[in-house]
Amino acid sequence: MDIRQLRYFVTIAEEKSYSKAAKSLHISQPSLSNAIMKLEAETKFQLLERNTKGLALTEAGQIFHMRSTELLRKFDNMLKELEEIREVGNGTISIGLIESSKFWLFKVIKDFKKTFPTIHFQLKEILGHQNVIESLINCDVHFTITNQPVNNEEINLIPIYSEKFVLLVNNHDPISQQEKIALNEILTRDLILSTSGFQTRKDILDAFEQEGVKPNIYFEIERLETACSIVEEGLGVTILPESYVRYAFSPHTTSIPIDSSFLSRTVYLAHLKDRYLPPAVHQLFADIHQFINYKNE
Template identity: 50%
Template sequence: MDLRQMRYFTTVVQQKNFSKAAQLLHVSQPSLSNAISKLEKEVGFPLLERNTRSLHLTDSGKIMYERALELLNKFDHLTKEMKEVKQTGSGHLSLGLIESAKHWMPKVIHHFKGDFPNIKIQLLELLGVEQVQQSLLNYETHAAITNQMVTHRDLLAYPIYNERLVLLVHFQNELSQRPTITMKDLEREPFIISTSGFQTRKDILHAFDKEQASPNIMYEIERFETACSLVEEGLGVTIIPENYIKYSTFPSIRPRYIQSEALQRTVYLAHSKNRYLPPFIHSFLNHTTNFLKSENS
């Protein structure tokens, strides 16, 4: 039993067809069939139920398939790690981001590129904790900036900064002139909020609940940029992370602070506990934390 047989077997299961699997694997169909038959002889029991129309796993085959996938994933991860071990001054860095980080991240990259000019960087927007965890566990990203605490046993997450959630209003809105604003003051305003599933939405609704107020939700969006554009046109008000509007330019928008302990959040940096990270990635993480310390000091 070897990795080649495992890859053949899992591909056949996924394609549910020997002919399609053979094409993907670039082998002849007879060779693929012989390899699976040999694997079944080695393990001592049938893995697949075959007929003229379909192909199904046996009960024993289901166990073999799950274990084979685990082995192949670990082997693929090992291959990536060994490539990264060789990389010191050149290579590839993949980073997951929340939307509000994309405005300050270029400043971090600018400093980092002074030390590692040849590193290729991929920035991926990750919106939920499940997406963050899967990207790290599957080695799709080296690290992730997230506003949700990651608690998976194989991942490490630590806080890198705290930020307030701020109210955005059009400069002609009478709220822009008020000395103080409460959540109750927003009840009659057309409110713009993230769609269900976003942590920012949960934080904002929690703040309304604490003040026994209810938002008049008129618009649901996925990106802060869209929320800002709606406020810019005078269509409503919104609450977004301070770091997003801090680096953005919307001439008609006025940010206002609401006195509410609930309108704040912690942003974390997360990465795998077990994955080997080349020196240049550790350097990038250090550049990130040092930049944020200087910005928030």
């Protein structure tokens, strides 16, 4: 039994067809059939069976598929790690991030490049709890900056800062002159909020629920930048992380602190526990912590 056989089997299980799997693997269908027959002979179990819908996994096949998928993932991750060891100081750092982190993260990277001028970066906006987990487990990124409170035994979740949310309003809105505002004071305003699936939306709606009030959601958006543009046109108000508003300056809007003990969030640095991380990544971790600590002093 070897890695090649496992990859053949997993591909067939996913495609549910020998012909489709053979095409995907770029081998002949007879060769693929022979490889699976040998695999079943070695395991002494029937792993695949035909039914009215095509191919299906047997009970043994289901277990074998689950374990094979895990082994292939670990094998592919190992190859990535070995490649990174060869490219110490000259490789690529892949980072998953949330939109609100882009302002301060780029400042960190600017200083980091002075020490590691040949390092390249891949930046990917990764949103949603499951997407964050999958991107780390599949080694698509070295680490992710996220506001998702990920609970997974394979992932190390490090809090890097906590912050409050603020209300962003157009300068012509009468409430723009207030020093602070309560959630029940904006119930008649058209609220701009992230669409379902975003942690920011959940944090904000949880706060409204805790306060016992219901918001008037008028616009649903995917990017905070879009929310700011709508506010600039005077079409509503929005609630944004304090750090985002601090850097996303607009002369046409005003931010107001929100008087609510329920409206805050934590931002995390998440990485896979058992993955080898190059020295340059560890240095970037240290630079991030140093930058955040300096800004919070």
